[in-house]
Amino acid sequence: MEHVQSGGLQLRLLGPEPQDFTFATENEVTIGRSPENMIALTDPRISSRHGRLVREGGRYFYEDLGSTNGSMVRTPEGRDTVVEPNQRSRVEVHPGDELLLGDVTRPVRVRVIAHSAERGDLGRRSMKNIGELGTALVHNPLTSRRVLHNLFEMFSELSAIQDRSKAVARLLDFVLGTMREAALCGFYVIDEEGIPTVESFRTRNDEVPQVPGASVMRKLFAAAFNDEVSVLSDDSVGLERAFGRRDIPLQSAIAAPLFGHGRLAGLLFVASTRTLTQFDLDLLTVISHQAATRLANILLIERLSAAEARLRTENTYLKEVLARDEVSVDIIGESAALKRTLKQTQVVARTDTTVLLLGETGTGKELFARYLHEAGPRRDRLFAAVNCGALADTLLESELFGHKKGAFTGAYADRKGLFQVADGGTLFLDEVGDVSPSLQVKLLRALESGDVTPVGAVRPLHVDVRIVAATNKDLSKEVAEGRFREDLYYRINVFPVQLPPLRDRVGDVPILVDFFLQRFNIKLNKNVQGISPVAMERMRAYNWPGNVRELQNEMERAVLLSDDNADIEPEALSERISGMLELPVEIGPLKETMARLEEQYIVRALKEHDWNRTRTAKTLGISRQALTVKLSRYGIIGND
Numbered sequence: 001m002e003h004v005q006s007g008g009l010q011l012r013l014l015g016p017e018p019q020d021f022t023f024a025t026e027n028e029v030t031i032g033r034s035p036e037n038m039i040a041l042t043d044p045r046i047s048s049r050h051g052r053l054v055r056e057g058g059r060y061f062y063e064d065l066g067s068t069n070g071s072m073v074r075t076p077e078g079r080d081t082v083v084e085p086n087q088r089s090r091v092e093v094h095p096g097d098e099l100l101l102g103d104v105t106r107p108v109r110v111r112v113i114a115h116s117a118e119r120g121d122l123g124r125r126s127m128k129n130i131g132e133l134g135t136a137l138v139h140n141p142l143t144s145r146r147v148l149h150n151l152f153e154m155f156s157e158l159s160a161i162q163d164r165s166k167a168v169a170r171l172l173d174f175v176l177g178t179m180r181e182a183a184l185c186g187f188y189v190i191d192e193e194g195i196p197t198v199e200s201f202r203t204r205n206d207e208v209p210q211v212p213g214a215s216v217m218r219k220l221f222a223a224a225f226n227d228e229v230s231v232l233s234d235d236s237v238g239l240e241r242a243f244g245r246r247d248i249p250l251q252s253a254i255a256a257p258l259f260g261h262g263r264l265a266g267l268l269f270v271a272s273t274r275t276l277t278q279f280d281l282d283l284l285t286v287i288s289h290q291a292a293t294r295l296a297n298i299l300l301i302e303r304l305s306a307a308e309a310r311l312r313t314e315n316t317y318l319k320e321v322l323a324r325d326e327v328s329v330d331i332i333g334e335s336a337a338l339k340r341t342l343k344q345t346q347v348v349a350r351t352d353t354t355v356l357l358l359g360e361t362g363t364g365k366e367l368f369a370r371y372l373h374e375a376g377p378r379r380d381r382l383f384a385a386v387n388c389g390a391l392a393d394t395l396l397e398s399e400l401f402g403h404k405k406g407a408f409t410g411a412y413a414d415r416k417g418l419f420q421v422a423d424g425g426t427l428f429l430d431e432v433g434d435v436s437p438s439l440q441v442k443l444l445r446a447l448e449s450g451d452v453t454p455v456g457a458v459r460p461l462h463v464d465v466r467i468v469a470a471t472n473k474d475l476s477k478e479v480a481e482g483r484f485r486e487d488l489y490y491r492i493n494v495f496p497v498q499l500p501p502l503r504d505r506v507g508d509v510p511i512l513v514d515f516f517l518q519r520f521n522i523k524l525n526k527n528v529q530g531i532s533p534v535a536m537e538r539m540r541a542y543n544w545p546g547n548v549r550e551l552q553n554e555m556e557r558a559v560l561l562s563d564d565n566a567d568i569e570p571e572a573l574s575e576r577i578s579g580m581l582e583l584p585v586e587i588g589p590l591k592e593t594m595a596r597l598e599e600q601y602i603v604r605a606l607k608e609h610d611w612n613r614t615r616t617a618k619t620l621g622i623s624r625q626a627l628t629v630k631l632s633r634y635g636i637i638g639n640d
Helices: 127-139 145-160 164-178 212-218 222-226 236-243 276-321 334-349 365-374 393-401 435-448 475-480 486-492 506-521 531-542 547-561 588-607 614-622 622-632
Strands: 009-013 019-023 028-032 053-057 059-064 071-074 080-083 088-095 099-103 107-113 121-126 186-188 196-203 229-233 250-261 263-272 355-358 383-387 427-431 466-473 495-498
Touching: 009 053, 059 071, 059 080, 080 088, 107 222, 121 127, 121 276, 127 276, 145 276, 164 186, 164 196, 164 263, 164 276, 196 212, 196 383, 212 236, 212 250, 222 250, 222 263, 222 393, 229 276, 250 276, 263 276, 276 495, 334 355, 334 365, 334 495, 355 365, 365 383, 365 427, 365 466, 383 393, 393 435, 435 486, 475 486, 506 531, 506 547, 506 588, 531 547, 588 614, 588 622, 614 622
Parallel strands: 355 466, 355 495, 383 427, 427 466
Antiparallel strands: 009 019, 009 107, 028 053, 053 059, 059 088, 071 080, 071 099, 099 107, 121 229, 186 196, 186 263, 229 250, 250 263
């Protein structure tokens, strides 16, 4: 769409039927529902006198006139600024900015297309007239054989290049080689969110100038960013602001949009220390139009290839999952405490209910999370996991929600977050109690609405994810002390499951020892036969503060140090286990020492039998009544 050049303000009401407004001399443009406004809007969310644009000293400012539903100004990079009503606060607007009026969830959008304070446009060429423009260029006496030859060579070369970055680099080399007056040229790629990022940059003398940011480029070439229009400008002030101060100042520049598959996909620009002409404008417009088709096709092929690779990976995973007849996760143990926990897990696994796994470090929270996924209705989709306590805030936000290319240093390409990766499946948030307060807000929104916004993106994405969270912290205490949001706590604490520590599952130690013995024999290519009675007694007597994870690590070490065709002996165990003293550390009277040993032994026997006094008494070789007397003497309290 081509505009009539004016010295004032150009606005566009966005929507299904866009409407343009041009104000040449007005110093104030009012917006509201009343027909008396210069821009009259019928939307009921707009107040009668909603706001106004005011020109002062060649600059434009937006003011909210006390509207009911408010106003915001959004930059092209997606930064929102609230314009406070009734306080006459004002926000300066530039070409490319949008006014978001009324309901912030579904605002009325008015875009600033251009205003005279920011540009000195000398000429424009519409892409809609590209056919006539190309014919005229061929017959133009200024079009030399060299230019036509270069055009033909460029189109031939680009058609054979499959890599977009190589195609863009070749395009810029061609522009510098053909447009002799160009001092520099560059290309901005524009993603699906409308965010421009510099893709490549070239200078004629290999100098290192300032690479212009997206914001200043939008101001300099607003029409090229918003319409199918190439622009020739002599705004030397804007060029200095964009490219920095130079020994020989830049005098003029041209920007040409590249459209592909129905949307603005990029911006090609050149700048010169001399005055560029209408012929240069025509030439760059034709170049950008021809390059746009090829670059758009390369980008489409890249996206299709990435999608194919992703689907191939997902299909391989899904085939493996669907081939299983039952849940593949091994939860080892026969103790009553473990069976109670497993029964709870089996019940909730059949639903989409959010589960909070509680327990000490090493009790197997991720194992239970995988069990919940594989035993549930989402088992044919992906399971993703992240340790929230292992990443810094910025990295964790990108890991969870993803990011757009150019969102921060090192963001060289778009990246999906785990919420998107696990869409339709399960996301395990381990150590969720370590999430910072600032990130808790974003996490709460994702859990409540299913909407996630990648870092650097403008619009949120909707996902359907089953959440399993885990922590070894007392979250209720964290909430009371202000370190964890209460609303987030209630959002994840829907179905809490307490995982028992290994010290309450003493009877499971021999079972786990045998399981890990077989696993590490295979992993380490060993043939250790078993574990000696003395070594097993040391394993059973140990308190296991690191729980199953510690036992697993201990068994890997023991298998590695033991000889093939032999048993694990105490010498192969860690010193904290093999050198454990059965006697109290402090030497005292024999009667008191024996009493303490008896107490410890009774407690161990009770734990092994899940505090069943009858079975414990039988193992100890005493009557149940005698055991009860001893428990009373030592003050031992437990469940029978």
